[in-house]
Amino acid sequence: MTNSASYQNPKIIRATTLEDKQKCIEIRIQVFIKELEYPPEVESLDTLDPVATLWLATCEKAGEGDDNETTTIPVGTIRMLPYDDDDTICVLSRLAVISEVRGMKLGQKLVEAFEQGAKDAGKKAIMVHGVAEKRGFYESLGYTVETDGAYIKDGSPHYQLWKRNL
8 A cells, every 4th residue: 555645735626527537436436346345336337427516636646766757646536416306405425535545634625625616506505425434524524414323325324414504
């Protein structure tokens, strides 16, 4: 595993090109399928990207050995989905950060970019289906659980969390 110290200058952009959107999918596959061992269908059967807004986090990574050239590497993603029939609410979905850069607060920075995008789009509230083990992360960012208990989604326990009054 690479040390996060070799990654620097994180940037978050809205993924608007097919190339950037494909990088988002590749990050999700790396994190959800390969690392967390979710069933491949979680991504292969997902048809929501065409109606989503995606963000892509990148970092510069210094070359190793004799090669000192810096490369820009995709390291994280998050996506915004519509919420049912209420266009004042959006869904925070598919937040993923590769293991090599965890500890750089990129998850928090992606959520902040998402929230700004939601405000810019006129959204008043955000809902997230958060994996149970990440509940504290979302609560630290101002999200609250408004339902009783966890439920199973994609094979693991989740909580529905909300952030209202954006």
